[in-house]
Amino acid sequence: MKYALFLGCTVPVRTMGYEVSTRNVMKKLGITLVDLNDFGCCGFPLESIDHDTYLSVAARNLAVAESENLPVITLCSACNGSLLKANLAMQDEKVREKINANLNPLGRKYNGTVDVKHAARVLYENMDKIAELAKPLNLNIAAHYGCHYTKPSEIYKDFEDPEVPYSLEEVVTAVGAHPIQYENKKQCCGGAVLGIDEAVSLEMTRQKLSHMKDAGADAMVLVCPFCDVMYDINQKRIEKQFEEKFNIPVLFLPQLVGLALGLSPDELGLKLNRVSVRSLLKKLGE
Secondary structure, X not given: OEXXXXXXXXXXXXXXXXXXXXXXXXXXXXXXXXXXXXXXXXXXXXXXXXXXXXXXXXXXXXXXXXXXXXXXXXXXXXXXXXHHHHHHHOOOHHHHHHHHHHHHHHOOOOOOOOOEEEHHHHHHHXXXXXXXXXXXXXXXXXXXXXXXXXXXXXXXXOOOOOOOOOHHHHHHHHOOXXXXXXXXXXXXXXXXXXXXXXXXXXXXXXXXXXXXXHOOOOEEEEOOHHHHHHHHHOHXXXXXXXXXXXXXXXXXXXHHHHXXXXXXXOOOOHHHOOOOOHHHHHHOOO
């Protein structure tokens, strides 16, 4: 299977380990990722400002993939939602004509044929192969879904109930790890309000880290670079500000899967994680 890899804006700048691990894990699973140099921003930042401009920006990316006859795989949950919403909107003939008129000067046209999937869903669809290849990880893992991975449900074609999500835990189970339940599992990471009220944002993150610690998590797993900014990049800052110690390693889902598939820490970009994973690797005998 081949996918056009849509990196978005945040992953290549702030969460490079996510990209590295995804490329190597997909290769291990026999999935080919194709880089299309003409991809741009997904349009998410523009959606609440100018809807037609947002649709045009998002549809241009879909048109790029369509011209190569490739489905799209995304790493960022916001990018995934943005492209899927645009894809749904472009199924309407009148909307498609209007937006394609904007794309025409760029030499692009979108016919509405591209499939878009989050990398985590691709891993979910390949759970049987992962389980077959995996060396079981005896770890307690707290899964964090975030806001955009399951919502709005209509763009995901009822893949799973956003109020009772399960897909991440099933992948965790496939690699022989133990998904744990913890208080307020569905709560936002706080990143959405970071630029508006930093105190509220960091407190939201602190609360979830505290709940994971209380539940006995060896690590947490997530699928969104914005969530990683809060839990991994800001964890030490939160510990200092609130005078608490969490020391919870934060893994992207491909990093967790890659550990089970026998990939090295370098192949998974683990040195790029802000919270040290040494204790985790020690538990695994690495």
